Amino acid sequence: MLCRSITAKGFENIKEGIQGAEMAEIRLEKSSLTISQIKELFAYQPNLVATCRPNELNNIQRKEILKAAIDGGAKWIDLEIESETDYCSELVTYAKNKGCKVIISYHNYDLTPDSNTLAKIIAKAFEKQADLVKIATQVNSISDNVLLLNLYGQNTPILAIGMGELGKITRLAALKLGAPFTFVSWENGKETAPGQIQEEDMKYLLKYL
Numbered sequence: 150m151l152c153r154s155i156t157a158k159g160f161e162n163i164k165e166g167i168q169g170a171e172m173a174e175i176r177l178e179k180s181s182l183t184i185s186q187i188k189e190l191f192a193y194q195p196n197l198v199a200t201c202r203p204n205e206l207n208n209i210q211r212k213e214i215l216k217a218a219i220d221g222g223a224k225w226i227d228l229e230i231e232s233e234t235d236y237c238s239e240l241v242t243y244a245k246n247k248g249c250k251v252i253i254s255y256h257n258y259d260l261t262p263d264s265n266t267l268a269k270i271i272a273k274a275f276e277k278q279a280d281l282v283k284i285a286t287q288v289n290s291i292s293d294n295v296l297l298l299n300l301y302g303q304n305t306p307i308l309a310i311g312m313g314e315l316g317k318i319t320r321l322a323a324l325k326l327g328a329p330f331t332f333v334s335w336e337n338g339k340e341t342a343p344g345q346i347q348e349e350d351m352k353y354l355l356k357y358l
Contacts, residue, residue, distance in 0.1 A: 151348055152330040152333065153174070154332045155180075156176045159181060159283070160189075163182070163190060167193065167197070168175050172198070173196070174341075175191075177215070178211075181304055184214070188220055195224065196281040198224065203263050204329055211236075212236065216240070219243060225250045228240060228241070229254055230273060231275050252277075252282050253283070255285070257286040261293035267296065278323065281329065282305065283307075283308045283310075285323075288312060288316030293316070298322055301328070308331070310332070316343075320346055320351070333348040333351060334346065334347045
């Protein structure tokens with residue numbers, strides 16, 4: 150499944166971005182939505198991921214935003230692995246009580262850690278009650294791709310993707326190796342991470358490769 154990552158601002162623009170997507174991630178920290186609009190938006194499509202990365206919003210504000218998405222019907226919320234324990238545990242409990250699944254995500258924009266470090270990160274994510282662990286790291290060599298792809302096949306729910314030009318192959322391979330979805334950009338120039346592939350290009354690659 151392809152998950153369209155959307156960073157648009159405003160209710161109508163985001164709603165337009167969702168249309169036709171089999172799954173979509175809404176980057177709520179960039180959305181400029183009211184709480185009522187968030188609830189309405191997440192009731193509009195049944196397969197949405199609510200993400201609210203740290204920026205100028207504090208944890209109280211981010212909790213309110215993510216809880217509104219859950220109340221609206223979000224299928225997933227994405228929480229950073231480095232989140233404060235109280236913040237994370239409150240949202241995990243709230244989500245699971247409402248039937249919403251939890252992604253615990255780790256991002257490293259500089260490098261891909263070694264296999265032992267990755268194993269510790271995954272273990273920590275499951276300690277935080279992840280339903281899915283997302284690992285997204287900068288790929289600086291082909292061996293980094295090997296490290297990421299080796300995370301599959303261990304009977305753990307995981308999405309491991311590489312960032313940067315060299316890491317694109319991991320985004321394509323993810324679906325073949327058991328990831329439930331992979332992220333794609335809505336349009337060229339609207340990527341939310343380095344190396345993210347545009348949705349139509351990904352569909353072509355999956356069909357012919």
